[in-house]
Structure formats: C-alpha cells, structure tokens
Amino acid sequence: MVLVDTTIPEVKIIEPRVFGDDRGFFMETYRQSWFDEIVPDIQFVQDNHSKSVKGTLRGLHYQLKNPQGKLVRVVQGSVYDVAVDVRKGSPTFGQHVGVLLDDKNRRQLWVPEGFAHGFYVVSDSAEFVYKCTDYYAPEHEHSILWNDPDVGIDWPLVDGQGPLLSEKDNAAALLKNAKVFD
Numbered sequence: 001m002v003l004v005d006t007t008i009p010e011v012k013i014i015e016p017r018v019f020g021d022d023r024g025f026f027m028e029t030y031r032q033s034w035f036d037e038i039v040p041d042i043q044f045v046q047d048n049h050s051k052s053v054k055g056t057l058r059g060l061h062y063q064l065k066n067p068q069g070k071l072v073r074v075v076q077g078s079v080y081d082v083a084v085d086v087r088k089g090s091p092t093f094g095q096h097v098g099v100l101l102d103d104k105n106r107r108q109l110w111v112p113e114g115f116a117h118g119f120y121v122v123s124d125s126a127e128f129v130y131k132c133t134d135y136y137a138p139e140h141e142h143s144i145l146w147n148d149p150d151v152g153i154d155w156p157l158v159d160g161q162g163p164l165l166s167e168k169d170n171a172a173a174l175l176k177n178a179k180v181f182d
C-alpha cells in the first residue's frame with residue numbers, strides 16, 4: 001500500500017495494491033503494520049457496514065468520549081468522504097479533507113480520533129465499510145451540520161438537490177456552537 005498525505009497531516013489516504021487477473025482482483029485491506037508509521041499501537045475494536053441510496057449524506061459525526069479513529073472504504077459504489085478537524089487546539093481546527101472513495105480507486109481514508117466524519121453518496125447506491133478504534137457510544141455522539149458555512153464543504157450534490165439526511169443529521173449543530181475536543 002502507499003500512504004498519501006492530505007492537507008491535514010494526521011489524515012491519510014491509503015492507496016492499496018490491487019492484484020487483478022482473469023478471475024477478478026485481490027487486495028489486502030488492512031495490516032496492523034501499516035499503522036506503525038501512522039499511529040503506533042492502534043487497536044481496532046469494531047467494524048461497521050452501511051448501505052445508502054444515491055444522495056444520502058451520513059454525518060458529520062464524532063464521539064467526544066470514546067473517540068473513534070476510523071479506517072473507511074467503499075466496497076460498492078462511490079462516495080465523497082469528509083473528515084473535519086474538531087480539535088480546538090489544532091492549527092487545522094475547522095478545516096477538512098474531502099476525497100472520492102469508490103469501488104474503482106479502492107482507496108481508504110484514515111480518519112483519526114478528534115475528527116468529525118461523514119460521506120455523501122454519488123452513485124446509485126454505496127456500501128461503506130469501516131474499522132473503528134473504539135466502540136459505538138451514542139450517548140457521547142455529536143454532529144456538525146453538513147453545510148456549516150464555517151466548514152465550507154463543497155459536497156458534489158447530485159441533480160442539484162439537497163441530500164437525504166437522518167432526522168439527527170438534519171438537526172446537527174454548527175461548529176461554532178458544538179462541543180469539540182479540547
């Protein structure tokens with residue numbers, strides 16, 4: 001695999017080695033040793049898998065307690081994936097990384113603890129799988145509004161329509177009002 005830097009030092013794109021042949025393809029999707037150079041001694045404890053229809057936007061979520069680092073990828077379809085720095089003391093606070101993850105580039109994104117995460121589905125549907133460094137703790141979950149002008153994410157909205165959001169995401173906070181990491 002090849003580790004690719006982004007505009008935020010802690011957020012990394014992982015370009016996999018994909019071995020294609022006349023049967024199809026093979027790729028390694030995770031090695032503990034990959035993270036030795038990113039976050040030594042990291043431990044993933046939960047895997048997630050979601051499927052979403054075109055135009056769905058899930059996010060921008062983070063857990064203030066039990067913060068989750070996430071290694072995310074798309075197994076079917078195409079999404080615009082975003083990580084927002086919500087660490088108050090960070091020089092890149094409020095900045096974001098956005099990257100297209102799909103079943104062609106087979107890229108992964110490493111979203112560290114301290115970041116809000118979300119994605120928007122640009123294909124007819126998308127299946128999204130990811131590893132987390134801590135367990136789901138809804139009582140500690142917070143959300144930032146997907147179109148917060150202070151964050152300024154240029155989501156590739158399809159057909160110029162607004163995204164399909166959960167009630168929770170529709171009611172998310174603006175970053176300036178949100179509880180963030182000290």
Ligand SMILES: Cc1cn([C@H]2C[C@H](O)[C@@H](COP(=O)(O)OP(=O)(O)O[C@H]3O[C@H](C)C(=O)[C@H](O)[C@H]3O)O2)c(=O)[nH]c1=O
Pocket residue numbers: 048050058059061062070117118119136166
């Ligand atoms: C996240 C999660 C959810 N659930 C249950 C709770 C709800 O009954 C149902 C849907 O949950 P929610 O609407 O929060 O799912 P997403 O909107 O995909 O949430 C995720 O969205 C963005 C992309 C993230 O990065 C987070 O991993 C996560 O917040 O699954 C669980 O049982 N375990 C879990 O880890």
